[in-house]
Amino acid sequence: MDDTLTRDSPFTDVRGNSVSDAPTDLLIVTNSTDATVDLLFKHGLPNRLHVFRFNFDLFEAYDVACEPENFELVDPIGRRCTLATTRKAYLRKPLPASNLSAEAAYLQAEQSYALRSILNMLWRCEKLVLVEPDAERTRLDKFRQLSVASRYFRVPRGMFANRPIKHWTDANLTVVKSLSGAYLGDNVVFTTLINPEELTTGYPWFLQQYVSAPFDLTSVFVRGRVFSYRLDRTFLKETPDWRASREENTYARGTWVPIDTSTSLDARIQGYMRDLQLHYGRLDFLVDHAGDVVFCEVNPNGQFGWLDPTDATGLISTIAREIAPDTEVAPLPYSPFGVPTAASGAT
Amino acid sequence: MNNTTKVTPASISMPPVQVHVRGTYDWDSQTTRYPEEPEYGIYASSLDTVTGTKSDNGGSDVDSDRNSLPDA
Numbered sequence: 395m396d397d398t399l400t401r402d403s404p405f406t407d408v409r410g411n412s413v414s415d416a417p418t419d420l421l422i423v424t425n426s427t428d429a430t431v432d433l434l435f436k437h438g439l440p441n442r443l444h445v446f447r448f449n450f451d452l453f454e455a456y457d458v459a460c461e462p463e464n465f466e467l468v469d470p471i472g473r474r475c476t477l478a479t480t481r482k483a484y485l486r487k488p489l490p491a492s493n494l495s496a497e498a499a500y501l502q503a504e505q506s507y508a509l510r511s512i513l514n515m516l517w518r519c520e521k522l523v524l525v526e527p528d529a530e531r532t533r534l535d536k537f538r539q540l541s542v543a544s545r546y547f548r549v550p551r552g553m554f555a556n557r558p559i560k561h562w563t564d565a566n567l568t569v570v571k572s573l574s575g576a577y578l579g580d581n582v583v584f585t586t587l588i589n590p591e592e593l594t595t596g597y598p599w600f601l602q603q604y605v606s607a608p609f610d611l612t613s614v615f616v617r618g619r620v621f622s623y624r625l626d627r628t629f630l631k632e633t634p635d636w637r638a639s640r641e642e643n644t645y646a647r648g649t650w651v652p653i654d655t656s657t658s659l660d661a662r663i664q665g666y667m668r669d670l671q672l673h674y675g676r677l678d679f680l681v682d683h684a685g686d687v688v689f690c691e692v693n694p695n696g697q698f699g700w701l702d703p704t705d706a707t708g709l710i711s712t713i714a715r716e717i718a719p720d721t722e723v724a725p726l727p728y729s730p731f732g733v734p735t736a737a738s739g740a741t
Numbered sequence: 742m743n744n745t746t747k748v749t750p751a752s753i754s755m756p757p758v759q760v761h762v763r764g765t766y767d768w769d770s771q772t773t774r775y776p777e778e779p780e781y782g783i784y785a786s787s788l789d790t791v792t793g794t795k796s797d798n799g800g801s802d803v804d805s806d807r808n809s810l811p812d813a
Contacts, residue, residue: 426766426773427764427773429773431772432772432773435770435771435772436772445771447771449766452766469768470768471768471769570753572750578750578751578754579751579754580756581751581754581755581756581757582754582755582756582757583750583753583754584754584755586753588748588753589748592747592748593748594747594748594749597749597750
């Protein structure tokens with residue numbers, strides 16, 4: 395493929411090479427404030443020479459050009475990335491900004507469209523690795539997740555409704571969750587215990603049976619490897635959602651404890667992720683008083699940095715190796731473009 | 742809406758825990774540097790607001806109200 399866009403490109407890369415022979419190799423798409431990517435640099439990614447970090451929140455700092463069969467990104471110090479120079483691309487969190495003016499919102503929408511086009515180009519060319527764009531918003535919605543999960547795990551009953559539910563088991567032990575995770579003004583709807591008969595008619599509600607559990611369990615699946623961590627929930631006095639806790643140590647290092655799930659859980663996770671055709675995901679579980687694992691959800695682009703910021707369990711370095719430009723390219727197992735891939739199963 | 746009962750999404754919503762972080766994005770290392778390493782919530786990537794402006798030293802100031810809301 396021709397690596398030259400129709401416009402002039404007066405840039406040289408950081409090594410002083412001409413743009414035509416400057417391999418960037420790994421493209422990371424995220425935001426500048428994504429500390430997880432900083433940790434990837436810290437624990438294994440080569441710095442500068444073979445990695446191009448594109449920060450969506452700094453879009454205007456880059457020179458960006460895109461045509462039907464190629465794109466070019468150039469950062470302010472001359473580092474350059476095109477479709478041809480990219481060996482792998484890794485999608486982290488190019489989150490949009492909120493509370494924008496009308497013009498800024500328009501600009502961001504156009505930038506988002508262009509970025510999505512670039513990601514589709516990379517996906518079509520089997521250069522995207524680990525994270526499938528928008529999987530949870532397209533083919534792997536919560537209901538599909540729960541349906542497939544029932545093959546492998548205990549799954550609490552869940553349903554969407556827009557009116558009070560009168561025939562719901564354990565009516566006083568029900569939680570509501572947000573399906574979309576959208577903000578409500580400055581607030582968030584965390585997982586909350588409610589009486590389903592008191593829900594206001596007409597509003598959208600996602601209900602799930604409450605699970606009394608002394609532990610949260612989260613497992614990070616990285617193309618065949620599983621890293622599991624457990625959180626003691628005994629400090630949760632007023633909320634079933636640990637993210638809503640105001641306990642200051644909830645996010646502190648060491649709160650989530652690594653645990654070995656190799657004999658109890660990993661094989662089921664392998665089967666589940668194979669069925670979903672995902673190479674990466676963070677699966678959230680509850681562990682009930684009998685020690686049984688209850689499935690909550692899988693986030694196909696779940697963040698992981700806070701679980702092991704020192705890389706004590708090797709999670710971050712494992713992901714760094716997966717996306718490193720000089721290791722095997724394992725294309726995403728699912729493709730919407732009708733192109734069969736060689737990596738249809740986890741290895 | 743036919744409000745027959747009292748629970749609404751707004752009535753059970755609450756603000757996420759937030760920590761204000763100011764750092765400088767360094768184009769050379771492609772990482773954001775902070776005056777001191779923040780621990781509380783820094784590894785969450787859901788952001789409330791982010792602004793970035795290129796500064797004279799070649800970096801970009803990134804000033805965010807980082808909420809500690811992992812995408813669970």
